[in-house]
Amino acid sequence: MDNTRSAVTMELPLSGGPGSEADLPLQHDSTEQNLVEHMARFEVNPYEWFREVALFVSGSGWRAYEKVTGQPVFYSGYTEKIKSGIMASPMLQRMLAELTGKRLEVEEQEHLLDRTSPTFETDKVKRQDEIISSLREATNTMIDNMVCKMESKYFIRSAYYMVTQLLTRAYHQGIYVDRQEIDRLRSYADMAAKQKRSIIFLPCHKSHLDYVSLQLICYRLGFTLPVVVAGDNLNFPLVGSFLQHAGAMWIRRSFDKDPLYITLVQTYIDTLLQNGYNFECFIEGTRSRTGKLLGPRFGILSFLLDSVITGRTEDAYICPVSSQYDKVIEVDSYVSELLGQPKQKENLSGFLSASSVLTLKLGRVDVRFHEPWSLKDFIKSQELRPSHAPNQGSIERSKEVRSRMLRTLGYKVLSDINAISVVMPTALVGTILLTLRGRGVGRSELIRRVDWLCGRIQAKGGKVAHFHGAPTGYVVDRALEVLGPSLVGTVEGLAEQTFYAVDRFQMSFYRNMTIHLFISEALIAAAMYTRVKQGGGPAIQRMVQAELTDQVTFLSQLFRGEFIFPAGEGLAANLERAVAGLQADEVIEVFTSYEGKTYAGLTDIERQRGRENYDFYCFLIWPFIEAAWLGAVSLMCLTPPSAAEVDIWIDMKKAQDSAQLLGKTLYHQGDLSYFEAVNKESLKNAYSRFAEEGIIVVATNKDSKAGPTMRLSPDWTPRRDGQTGALLLQGRLWDFTEKIAKCRREGKNRRDGATVSTRVLSMANKLGLALFEDMISSRTAPNEPLVAPKKVQRRSKL
Incomplete structure (x- = not known):
C-alpha cells in the first residue's frame, strides 16, 4: 500500500497523509485501505489546517460533493420536494x-x-x-419533524470537515474499508442510479458513531448520502437540528398504534424508495450493549418489505453493513446499564461529555459491505418455498406468510453481517484473556494464542484485521495500548511480563465479537462437558451421540434468541458440519463400538495439547449458560407462597431486578462463576424464551401505563413442603434448571450439589416472598388480580 498522500480525485484516493498514524495500515489483505485522511490540527500544523479549511470552503475536488452517484441531494428545495411527494401519496390521502x-x-x-x-x-x-x-396541519407538523433536510452543500462540506476532525482524533488509525467491496458497491450504485432505485444500507449498531462512519464513507466516495432512521431521543437542541440537516429521519421510539403516524412513516419510506434515494436503518433497532449482534427489529424492515410486496416500489437493493471498532466509546455506560442502572436520557451535556473522549486514541474503525441483493428477488425466492404454498393465500393477504418472510429477511441480513465482519485486534486479545484457565498470561503465550485464534477464525471463514507485514507482537502491543490499563492489567516484578483482565465484565464486550464464529462448536463442547467434567479415563468421558444431539438441541433452543446461528439447512445440518469440523481439527472423535452404539469423545491428541481447543469453546459459552441457569433459578422466586396467592401477577421489571439481585448475591457467595451472567440483556433474552415455551405467562394491560406482568404456568409451578413451606427439589422447572446446570462450569463451591441446591433455593425463596409481599401491598382491592393474561403461543418444547 502506498503511504504517500494521493492526489484528490473522484476515483478512490484511499490513503493517509505522510507522518500520520494512518500510515500504519491495519489490514488482513492488500485490498484493505484507510478511507479517511488524518486531518491537520491547528496546534500542530496551522498552515496545513488553514489549507484544509480553505479546500473545504471552496469545495475543491471531491469535497464539492457535486457529481454524486445516485439521486440529487443537498440542493435548495429538496425538503419541499419530499414533503410534496409525501402529501400527494394516495395512501396518506386515504388515511386522512x-x-x-x-x-x-x-x-x-x-x-x-x-x-x-x-x-x-x-x-x-x-x-x-x-x-x-x-x-x-397536524400531518405537516409531523412531516416537518420527521423528514431529513438535506438542503445545503455548504453545510454538508462543513459538517464533513468538522466530524472528520473529531473522528480522526478519537479513532486515530482511521476508517478502513475493503477496496474490492467498494468497487463492487460502486457498480451497484451506478446500476441503481440508472434504474432510479434505492440502496438500503442495513448496518449493525454498536455505537452512536455508526451514524457518522457510513455517512462519511458515502460522502468521501461520492455516493448519495442515505436518509438515516434515528430515534427522536437524539433530537435534542442543536444536535438534533444538525443531524436532521445531515440526513437523519426522526421517528418516535413507539408508534402507540397511531394509524396516521404509521401511515406517514410508510408514505415517507415509499416516497424515498420510489425516487431512488438511498436509505439506512439499523437492523438491530438499538445499540448492542454486549458486543454481539442482537436479534432483528422488524418495524422499519416491515415498511421496506411492504413497499415492494405491494408494488408501490418496483425494487430496492439491500446492502448489509458491518461496523467494527477497536474500542467503543460508550462501553462504560453499557456496563452500567447491563448491571441495572437506568439509561441516561440523551442531552447536549451528555453529548459534549462523550465528545471529550474523542481526545483518546481508540484505534481504528472497520466498515465492510456485503454484496447488495435485490429485495424483489428475495420476495420471489420466498414465494417459491413450500411453506408459502398457494393454498395459504396471496402473499399480499396472508399475514402468516408475510410474518415468516419478514423474519427470514431479518435473520438473512444478520447472517450476512456476521459473514463480512472483521475481528479487531482488541477482540482477539479480549477473547484470549477471557478463555484462559489461569489468572494471567505471559506476553509470549499471549502472542502464541492470538496467532492460534487468528488461524481458528480464518479456518471458519472469518476475517481478521491486523497490521500488514507487522509481527503479531506488534498487533498485540497496539491492542493492549487501545484497551488501556483499566481493562488489561500488568503484574510487575515477574520473570516475564504478565497480563490479566482487570474488568472482565467490560472485556466481555470484545470477546463477544468473536463468539458467532464458534457458536456451534461451543454448544457441542458444553454438551460434552456433562461427561468430561466427571473425570476419569477417556472411556468414562465419552458420550453417546444420540445424547449429545439431544443436549445440543436443548441448548440451541435455549439460546435461540441469544445468538445468530449460521445460515444453513437447520440445526441438524449445522450440527453435522460442526462435528465434522471438530473431527478434522482432531478435537473430538466419533466412533462406533462393538455394541453398535456411536460415541463422541475427546481425541488423545486434544488431551495431549492440554484440551486447548476444547476449553476455548467451553469458556466462550459458559457465561451464557450461567445467565440462562440464573434466569431459570430466578423463576423459582415466582412460586406463590400459598394456594391463596396463585392469582397474583408479578411485575416483569421487578422480577428481572430480583433475578439480578439473586445473581449478584450468588456470584459473591461463590455459586455463580461469571459476574457478566447477571447482565439484564441476557436475563431479558432468557425470560423471552421462557415465555415462548410456556414456562411463564406474560400479560399486558393496554389501558395501563404499567409494564407487563408475569406468573409461572400452573404445570411449571414448583411445589412446597407442606410443613416447612420450603421449595421442593422436584418438578418440571427443577428438571429444566438441572438440565442447564449439567453444562455449567464445575467450580469448587458447586461440587456438593445438595448443599448448593439448598443454599440457592433458600435465597430464591427469600427474594420470591419479598416479591409477592410487594405485589400484594400494591393491589387496589383484596384478592384482585392485577391483569388478565393474554394467550401465550407455544412454539416448541425445550
Missing part, C-alpha cells in the same frame, strides 16, 4: 379521509352534528373541511 369519516361518525353519535337539522348536510361538509384541514 378515513380518519375524517370516523371523526364525523363519532360527532354524529354524540349529537354534535344533528341529523334532524335542516342544515345538517351543510354543517357536515363544513365540519368535514375543518377536520381534514386540522389533520393536514
Whole structure:
C-alpha cells in the first residue's frame, strides 16, 4: 500500500497523509485501505489546517460533493420536494379521509352534528373541511419533524470537515474499508442510479458513531448520502437540528398504534424508495450493549418489505453493513446499564461529555459491505418455498406468510453481517484473556494464542484485521495500548511480563465479537462437558451421540434468541458440519463400538495439547449458560407462597431486578462463576424464551401505563413442603434448571450439589416472598388480580 498522500480525485484516493498514524495500515489483505485522511490540527500544523479549511470552503475536488452517484441531494428545495411527494401519496390521502369519516361518525353519535337539522348536510361538509384541514396541519407538523433536510452543500462540506476532525482524533488509525467491496458497491450504485432505485444500507449498531462512519464513507466516495432512521431521543437542541440537516429521519421510539403516524412513516419510506434515494436503518433497532449482534427489529424492515410486496416500489437493493471498532466509546455506560442502572436520557451535556473522549486514541474503525441483493428477488425466492404454498393465500393477504418472510429477511441480513465482519485486534486479545484457565498470561503465550485464534477464525471463514507485514507482537502491543490499563492489567516484578483482565465484565464486550464464529462448536463442547467434567479415563468421558444431539438441541433452543446461528439447512445440518469440523481439527472423535452404539469423545491428541481447543469453546459459552441457569433459578422466586396467592401477577421489571439481585448475591457467595451472567440483556433474552415455551405467562394491560406482568404456568409451578413451606427439589422447572446446570462450569463451591441446591433455593425463596409481599401491598382491592393474561403461543418444547 502506498503511504504517500494521493492526489484528490473522484476515483478512490484511499490513503493517509505522510507522518500520520494512518500510515500504519491495519489490514488482513492488500485490498484493505484507510478511507479517511488524518486531518491537520491547528496546534500542530496551522498552515496545513488553514489549507484544509480553505479546500473545504471552496469545495475543491471531491469535497464539492457535486457529481454524486445516485439521486440529487443537498440542493435548495429538496425538503419541499419530499414533503410534496409525501402529501400527494394516495395512501396518506386515504388515511386522512378515513380518519375524517370516523371523526364525523363519532360527532354524529354524540349529537354534535344533528341529523334532524335542516342544515345538517351543510354543517357536515363544513365540519368535514375543518377536520381534514386540522389533520393536514397536524400531518405537516409531523412531516416537518420527521423528514431529513438535506438542503445545503455548504453545510454538508462543513459538517464533513468538522466530524472528520473529531473522528480522526478519537479513532486515530482511521476508517478502513475493503477496496474490492467498494468497487463492487460502486457498480451497484451506478446500476441503481440508472434504474432510479434505492440502496438500503442495513448496518449493525454498536455505537452512536455508526451514524457518522457510513455517512462519511458515502460522502468521501461520492455516493448519495442515505436518509438515516434515528430515534427522536437524539433530537435534542442543536444536535438534533444538525443531524436532521445531515440526513437523519426522526421517528418516535413507539408508534402507540397511531394509524396516521404509521401511515406517514410508510408514505415517507415509499416516497424515498420510489425516487431512488438511498436509505439506512439499523437492523438491530438499538445499540448492542454486549458486543454481539442482537436479534432483528422488524418495524422499519416491515415498511421496506411492504413497499415492494405491494408494488408501490418496483425494487430496492439491500446492502448489509458491518461496523467494527477497536474500542467503543460508550462501553462504560453499557456496563452500567447491563448491571441495572437506568439509561441516561440523551442531552447536549451528555453529548459534549462523550465528545471529550474523542481526545483518546481508540484505534481504528472497520466498515465492510456485503454484496447488495435485490429485495424483489428475495420476495420471489420466498414465494417459491413450500411453506408459502398457494393454498395459504396471496402473499399480499396472508399475514402468516408475510410474518415468516419478514423474519427470514431479518435473520438473512444478520447472517450476512456476521459473514463480512472483521475481528479487531482488541477482540482477539479480549477473547484470549477471557478463555484462559489461569489468572494471567505471559506476553509470549499471549502472542502464541492470538496467532492460534487468528488461524481458528480464518479456518471458519472469518476475517481478521491486523497490521500488514507487522509481527503479531506488534498487533498485540497496539491492542493492549487501545484497551488501556483499566481493562488489561500488568503484574510487575515477574520473570516475564504478565497480563490479566482487570474488568472482565467490560472485556466481555470484545470477546463477544468473536463468539458467532464458534457458536456451534461451543454448544457441542458444553454438551460434552456433562461427561468430561466427571473425570476419569477417556472411556468414562465419552458420550453417546444420540445424547449429545439431544443436549445440543436443548441448548440451541435455549439460546435461540441469544445468538445468530449460521445460515444453513437447520440445526441438524449445522450440527453435522460442526462435528465434522471438530473431527478434522482432531478435537473430538466419533466412533462406533462393538455394541453398535456411536460415541463422541475427546481425541488423545486434544488431551495431549492440554484440551486447548476444547476449553476455548467451553469458556466462550459458559457465561451464557450461567445467565440462562440464573434466569431459570430466578423463576423459582415466582412460586406463590400459598394456594391463596396463585392469582397474583408479578411485575416483569421487578422480577428481572430480583433475578439480578439473586445473581449478584450468588456470584459473591461463590455459586455463580461469571459476574457478566447477571447482565439484564441476557436475563431479558432468557425470560423471552421462557415465555415462548410456556414456562411463564406474560400479560399486558393496554389501558395501563404499567409494564407487563408475569406468573409461572400452573404445570411449571414448583411445589412446597407442606410443613416447612420450603421449595421442593422436584418438578418440571427443577428438571429444566438441572438440565442447564449439567453444562455449567464445575467450580469448587458447586461440587456438593445438595448443599448448593439448598443454599440457592433458600435465597430464591427469600427474594420470591419479598416479591409477592410487594405485589400484594400494591393491589387496589383484596384478592384482585392485577391483569388478565393474554394467550401465550407455544412454539416448541425445550
